[in-house]
Amino acid sequence: MKDVLQQTQTWHDAGQAMAVATVVDTWGSAPRPVGSKLVATADGRFAGSVSAGCVEGAVLEQCEKAIRTGQAALLTYGVADEEAWEVGLACGGTIRVWVEPFSVWQPIFPALAEGLHANRSLAVVSPLR
Template sequence: MADGLSSDPSGGDVLATAEAWREAGRDVALATVVETWGSAPRPVGSHLVVDADGRFEGSVSGGCVEGAVVAEAVDVIADGQPKMLEFGVADETAWEVGLSCGGRIRVYVEKVS
């Protein structure tokens, strides 16, 4: 079990990790890139899996917004309510979290049950 970025940008390893973590009894959320505009660091379908302790594997932005997505995913695990997140260069929070590539991404975060 490795924490950090997955070597498989398609998310295949990440989905297997999500399943393994669930089978091990860990509470898990899955973040998925559902839409991109302009210069986006990861394609639609990219995944990030997060557990309740904030450990993660995969990538939804090549490192640009992972910290913010992990924090939101921990909240999703706690309350069970999915969230749609949006990051972009015009968004002040995008600069704070590092998405300055000129594009926008939408990330859907849901608890895995």
């Protein structure tokens, strides 16, 4: 998470518009655990991962939409085991990803950055609606 935070800080300092994607639920086998994050800029750059590459392209599209519209979205991605093997994935499973514009994080970002740099345990709660 610290590497994602450092890149987010760089983009934030440069005035980049961003969105944050967070894995909020998983069923079956999932490549990333709940809490995994991806931060993306309006021009498609990103740091972090929510699926080890399996659905990052679709998530990046939703991040761009969140930046453009200011609207958050709860997304569900799943694949059957048979389909997973066909596209080169080791397992099936389903993930639910919450995508929100970074503006939601703006007021808490300094405290979050400070806490992570100080190795404190932190939690961010977002209403999924």
